[in-house]
Amino acid sequence: MSVTPEPDRDNHNTFEPQITAFYCIYCGYMAADTAGVLRLQYPANVTFVRLPCTGKTDIRYILQAFEQGADGVYVVACPVGNCHHVRGNERGYARVQRARQMLEAVGIEGERLDMFFMSGGQGATFALAAQQMVDRIRRLGPSPLKQPARAAPEQHHG
C-alpha cells in the first residue's frame, strides 16, 4: 500500500527523494506484508530490494545504490538476537556502520544510510521507517553525488 507523496509544503521545493531499501525475507518482508494487510500508507519513494538475510547486505550494494542515484538507503532486519540465520543482522549492521564511514569520507552525510530492526508483526514500524527516511532525506536534499556544482573539487578552487 503506497501513495504518491505530497509535495513538501514547508520548503516549497518539488524534490522527491529516491530511496533504496534492503530487507530480509523473514522479518522485513513480513513487516512489509503486515503493513499492507493493515492498509497502512507510506511514501512511494522507496524501492525495495529483497535479500535472503541482511547478512547478505554487501557494502558494495549500498555504495552502488548511491552511485546509481539513490538519495538515501536503509536496511530492514529482524530484531537483534532473533535473526533466522543466528547473527546475519548483526553482521549486516556492522557493514552498514562501515559503509557509513565510507560515505562520510567522500562527503555524503552518514544519515542518508540507516538500519531498522523490527519483527514481522510490526507493520506500523515498517511504514514509519519509510516515512522517517523520506522525511530525513527531504530535509537533507538530493544526494551530493547528483550535484556536481557543489562537489568538493570546486571548493578547492575557491
Next chain:
Amino acid sequence: MIQCVRPPGAPDYCSRTCCTNTLKNAIRLKMLNPQCQVIVLYKNIVTYGFREQFYTEARRRGVIFMRYTEEQPPRVVPDNGRLRVHVTDLSLKRPFELVADRVVLSMSIAPAEETASLARLLQLPLSPEGFFMEAHLKMRPMDFMQEGVFLCGMAHYPKFIEESISHALAAAGRALQVLSRETLHVGGVVAVVDPEQCVGCLTCVRTCPFGIPTIRNDRPGVGGLGGSAYIEPSLCQGCGTCTAECPANAIQLLNYLDVQIVQPVQGDWAHGSHLTRRQWSLGARP
C-alpha cells in the same frame, strides 16, 4: 527428602522430574507404612500438569512439607550413625533439627559428560545449561539448525518418560522424512564458490553461522594453488552472509546473484537475471 540439591557452582535450573518422583516415593512410603514420618524440604514444588494431584495425595497421607530458601539451605550433620538435618522453616521462621534414618537427595539432572565434545564434533549448539539446543522452541523442538541431525529425550533437557517418548517419535518422524525418499531436493538458494577466484582465506569458514564451508585440497584455488572453499549445497541455509563477507568476491548466492541484486537497484531487471542455477553451475556468467 531434600529437593533442589546441586553441586556448588553448577548452573541453577529446574530438573523437572524430581518433585514428582519425590512425591511418588513419599506416597509409596506412606502406603507401605503409614507410621513412617516423611518430611520434604523444598524450595518450590513443581509438579507439572496433572501431577499436581500427587501433591494433594501426599499431603492427605500426612507428608510434611517445609520450605527453605536459597540463603538458608538445609545442613546435614552425621551423629552416631544417624543424620541430623538443620533447617530453617520459611513460614515459621524458626530453626528445626530433624533426626533422620534416611536422607534422600534430589540431585539436579546434569547433561551427559560427553555432550560438550559431541556438540563440538557435530557443530551443534548447546543451551546455557549444557544440554543440546533445538532449532526453535515451538516450531522445531526435535530439529537442529543443521540439516539431518535430530534430538530427543534427556539430551534436550530433563524430561518425564512419556515426554521423552513423544519427543523420540517426533524425531523419528523427522528422520523418516529424509530416509523415505530416493532423492533429496534441496532449496535452490545456496552459496556457490568459484574456485578460480578463491584464495582459501577461511573468511567464509569463520563467518558461516552454521559452520558449513570447508577448505578442500581436491579443489585447487586461484592459479591452481592450495585448496579452495567448498559449500555443501544440501547443508547451506542460503543466508548469504559468506557472499557479502568474501574479500575475493568468489562466492555467489544462487537466486541472489550480484547482477540480480544490483540491477534492480538501477531499475533494470533484464540483465543477468535470466541465468538459472544450472547454467551458473555450468560456468555461464552474465
